[in-house]
Amino acid sequence: MAGIADRIGGGDLKGVIAKNGIFIAFIAFMIAFGFGSDKFLTFDNLESVVRSSAMIGVMALGVTIVVISGNLDLSVGSMLSFGTVMVVDLHDKIGPGPAIMVMMACVLLLGAVNGFLIGYVRLNSLIVTLGMLSAIQGLTLIYSGGKNVDVDPSTQDITWFRIFGRGEIAGIDMPIIIFFVLALIIGFIVAFTPYGRRVYAVGGNPTAAVFSGIRRSRVVFSTYLVSSFCVGIASVILGSRVMGSQNNVGQGYELLVLASVILGGTSLLGGSGSILKTVIGVLILGFIQNGLLLLGYPYFAQWIVTWIVIILAVWLDVAAKRGRLLSPIA
Amino acid sequence: MSEAKPVLRLESIVKTFPGVRALDGVDFEVRPGEVHALMGENGAGKSTLMKVLAGIYHPNEGRIMIDDRPVVMANPIEAKENGVILIHQELSLAEQMTVAENVFLGELPRSRWGFVDRKVLDERVGAILAKLNCDFGPRQRVGDLSIAKKQMVEIARALTHEAKVVVFDEPTASLTDAEKVVLFDVINDLKADGVGIVYISHRMEEIFTISDRITVLRDGTYRGTLIAAETNEDEITQLMIGRSLDYSRNVEHGELGDVALEVDGLSCGKLYHDVSFSVRAGEVVGFYGLVGAGRTEIAETLFGLREPSAGTIRLGGQKISINSPAEAIANGISLVPESRKEQGLVLGMNCRDNITLPQVDDMTAGPFVSNGAEIAIYDMYRDRLDIKAPSWRSLVGNLSGGNQQKIVIGKWLAMKPRVLIVDEPTRGIDVGSKAEIHNLIRELAHSGYAVIVISSEMPEILRVSDRVIAMYQGRIMREFTADEVNEDNLVQAISGIGNGKAA
Numbered sequence: 073m074a075g076i077a078d079r080i081g082g083g084d085l086k087g088v089i090a091k092n093g094i095f096i097a098f099i100a101f102m103i104a105f106g107f108g109s110d111k112f113l114t115f116d117n118l119e120s121v122v123r124s125s126a127m128i129g130v131m132a133l134g135v136t137i138v139v140i141s142g143n144l145d146l147s148v149g150s151m152l153s154f155g156t157v158m159v160v161d162l163h164d165k166i167g168p169g170p171a172i173m174v175m176m177a178c179v180l181l182l183g184a185v186n187g188f189l190i191g192y193v194r195l196n197s198l199i200v201t202l203g204m205l206s207a208i209q210g211l212t213l214i215y216s217g218g219k220n221v222d223v224d225p226s227t228q229d230i231t232w233f234r235i236f237g238r239g240e241i242a243g244i245d246m247p248i249i250i251f252f253v254l255a256l257i258i259g260f261i262v263a264f265t266p267y268g269r270r271v272y273a274v275g276g277n278p279t280a281a282v283f284s285g286i287r288r289s290r291v292v293f294s295t296y297l298v299s300s301f302c303v304g305i306a307s308v309i310l311g312s313r314v315m316g317s318q319n320n321v322g323q324g325y326e327l328l329v330l331a332s333v334i335l336g337g338t339s340l341l342g343g344s345g346s347i348l349k350t351v352i353g354v355l356i357l358g359f360i361q362n363g364l365l366l367l368g369y370p371y372f373a374q375w376i377v378t379w380i381v382i383i384l385a386v387w388l389d390v391a392a393k394r395g396r397l398l399s400p401i402a
Numbered sequence: 403m404s405e406a407k408p409v410l411r412l413e414s415i416v417k418t419f420p421g422v423r424a425l426d427g428v429d430f431e432v433r434p435g436e437v438h439a440l441m442g443e444n445g446a447g448k449s450t451l452m453k454v455l456a457g458i459y460h461p462n463e464g465r466i467m468i469d470d471r472p473v474v475m476a477n478p479i480e481a482k483e484n485g486v487i488l489i490h491q492e493l494s495l496a497e498q499m500t501v502a503e504n505v506f507l508g509e510l511p512r513s514r515w516g517f518v519d520r521k522v523l524d525e526r527v528g529a530i531l532a533k534l535n536c537d538f539g540p541r542q543r544v545g546d547l548s549i550a551k552k553q554m555v556e557i558a559r560a561l562t563h564e565a566k567v568v569v570f571d572e573p574t575a576s577l578t579d580a581e582k583v584v585l586f587d588v589i590n591d592l593k594a595d596g597v598g599i600v601y602i603s604h605r606m607e608e609i610f611t612i613s614d615r616i617t618v619l620r621d622g623t624y625r626g627t628l629i630a631a632e633t634n635e636d637e638i639t640q641l642m643i644g645r646s647l648d649y650s651r652n653v654e655h656g657e658l659g660d661v662a663l664e665v666d667g668l669s670c671g672k673l674y675h676d677v678s679f680s681v682r683a684g685e686v687v688g689f690y691g692l693v694g695a696g697r698t699e700i701a702e703t704l705f706g707l708r709e710p711s712a713g714t715i716r717l718g719g720q721k722i723s724i725n726s727p728a729e730a731i732a733n734g735i736s737l738v739p740e741s742r743k744e745q746g747l748v749l750g751m752n753c754r755d756n757i758t759l760p761q762v763d764d765m766t767a768g769p770f771v772s773n774g775a776e777i778a779i780y781d782m783y784r785d786r787l788d789i790k791a792p793s794w795r796s797l798v799g800n801l802s803g804g805n806q807q808k809i810v811i812g813k814w815l816a817m818k819p820r821v822l823i824v825d826e827p828t829r830g831i832d833v834g835s836k837a838e839i840h841n842l843i844r845e846l847a848h849s850g851y852a853v854i855v856i857s858s859e860m861p862e863i864l865r866v867s868d869r870v871i872a873m874y875q876g877r878i879m880r881e882f883t884a885d886e887v888n889e890d891n892l893v894q895a896i897s898g899i900g901n902g903k904a905a
């Protein structure tokens with residue numbers, strides 16, 4: 073596993089700090105909150121934080137691949153609304169298994185639309201997925217007729233659909249397990265397979281990738297399939313946990329997801345970053361929000377603090393690279 | 403002139419970066435009305451010195467004197483105010499704006515109401531353009547101009563300030579011969595006005611055409627200043643690399659094998675017409691012509707990046723159609739592209755991953771890329787091409803131009819192609835690495851590759867080719883064997899003098 077060390081970086085101490093600032097910040101946060109609140113470092117609290125971050129985390133895994141390949145995906149939030157509404161609505165109508173399959177197919181189709189427009193037509197990903205954000209929200213409202221959906225209360229406790237959000241294995245909540253297993257799988261794909269290498273190459277220099285025989289359009293297309301697949305999984309977790317859904321449940325999630333990816337240190341320029349970093353970004357974001365609540369700050373304080381943390385993370389990253397805080401050029 | 407007091411003097415400049423002493427006590431001076439060439443291999447410190455001069459880097463030790471007055475230049479704006487202007491290798495113009503707006507960007511003249519005063523702007527810019535003998539007007543959009551004209555816009559921008567020293571960094575890298583002449587006229591005019599010129603270039607013939615004095619750097623140290631009229635290429639080269647180069651043409655014909663590639667009547671829209679040639683295994687065929695003669699476009703067609711409108715391509719006797727680089731690679735065609743940074747390399751990736759990129763699919767152990775197999779390939783081509791990189795983990799972006807080019811060549815050799823196309827193999831590469839790459843191309847042919855070399859540099863074409871194909875405006879004008887080709891008939895053929903396919 074020499075590869076992991078390469079991705080994390082090595083060398084002199086300053087370099088280690090510059091490259092792994094996010095890990096160090098993570099540990100510092102944990103210690104600081106641990107001192108601030110005696111409830112923070114309890115197993116129950118940690119588990120609840122990770123559980124509530126798992127859904128964002130699952131989506132962030134897919135978005136990380138999109139970002140490494142040099143694009144954005146802002147449609148994941150409304151895609152989550154769509155997927156959750158659909159899987160919950162179909163649950164009673166056609167049964168949990170078919171509901172999941174139909175929903176996954178529809179979500180993958182939406183991802184394919186993104187991928188086609190960005191990969192093959194080569195439109196700007198910001199514009200395409202921003203458009204999809206609103207289009208899918210509209211689709212969701214048409215599908216649900218504007219009403220919220222839920223699973224029949226009498227079946228909620230007996231359907232096997234409940235295991236994804238409410239089940240546990242060896243005392244660990246199912247969403248956490250799904251998140252980490254998926255992170256492991258996608259992390260290995262990104263870091264160690266030829267496919268992952270192509271994603272990095274396309275993000276790092278699309279022209280050189282094409283000149284190396286890589287089919288860039290296909291790679292970009294595939295990243296959106298992965299992203300929508302992850303949204304589908306997140307929809308299953310959310311639907312199963314709540315057993316119902318508002319038709320705008322995913323609103324604003326695209327920003328939290330993107331924030332986690334950036335916070336982890338994956339560059340929006342493409343060509344760098346990793347799944348491991350994103351997992352840490354997701355956890356940091358979750359712990360910050362939880363820590364602030366435990367310290368007695370109101371719920372909305374976390375939005376401001378989240379912003380500050382993201383700006384600081386990106387700023388320090390840039391500053392470490394150029395050796396000074398402000399841009400040296402006018 | 404030569405006895406005038408220097409307008410600019412750099413004294414014992416030291417600039418260090420973590421772990422590197424990029425400049426180690428370098429002296430340099432420019433007199434008014436002089437063209438002072440700065441030479442050295444890539445990594446010798448030329449760019450660092452110029453960035454110190456332009457206020458982008460700050461020296462750790464040493465003084466910068468302008469008109470005998472020590473100055474500190476904190477940023478490029480202060481450098482400009484001191485009369486030092488840098489014309490970058492990569493142009494930095496706002497493509498969507500007009501010529502006039504670019505020239506006065508940041509200090510546009512304002513009318514009474516605070517709007518841009520177009521009349522004053524056009525007048526002032528028009529006067530500068532006239533001085534430079536430009537055939538375009540102030541209202542033209544910069545994005546529509548050729549590279550040579552964009553460069554003129556950059557120079558015009560330099561002239562809006564009272565320039566004492568103008569630094570040209572590889573200005574001719576993408577110019578045609580005719581455009582070069584215009585540039586040299588402008589430089590001579592500046593010279594006549596008493597401006598000091600610093601001229602950086604890898605091209606020897608230019609250096610001797612344009613410069614009065616030549617200063618050579620090596621490994622960040624000052625190696626000496628020579629008067630151009632009293633020295634020669636060999637002396638400069640020795641100073642630059644610390645040894646003399648073997649420039650002899652080593653075109654010894656190896657055993658020629660079968661015809662590897664045969665192109666018949668290939669055309670692509672307006673880019674080139676009715677192109678026919680063949681390349682045999684063990685042979686280097688050189689394509690020579692001006693920029694825009696269609697050479698690169700032919701290479702791109704063979705590599706599946708362009709669709710031909712007519713004609714056939716045969717590989718090993720078999721007719722094939724190539725619709726993508728992936729198909730070209732599968733057919734055993736490799737292309738070392740014209741621009742290594744834009745097309746050849748993923749600069750943010752390490753050396754090993756760049757070399758194995760085209761074949762990463764075939765290097766797996768189970769579902770994963772095999773670390774060992776990749777390192778084995780990297781080690782093999784590092785040794786074979788003498789790539790100097792700290793380790794396979796080093797980012798390609800941190801290597802010198804010559805080593806970067808070797809990585810690109812290694813990447814394609816590792817594919818074991820039947821036909822290797824090399825487009826501008828030594829653009830922007832120092833003389834030492836140049837000779838190495840030339841020898842390498844010869845060796846490759848010797849070991850049985852069919853090689854196509856495209857180059858705008860005549861000495862390069864003459865040095866490496868077994869046959870030379872001269873192109874002019876999308877057509878093959880003449881084909882020469884190594885014995886018949888010389889500078890004169892080649893120049894004639896590529897400028898459209900003499901008619902059509904003689905010989």
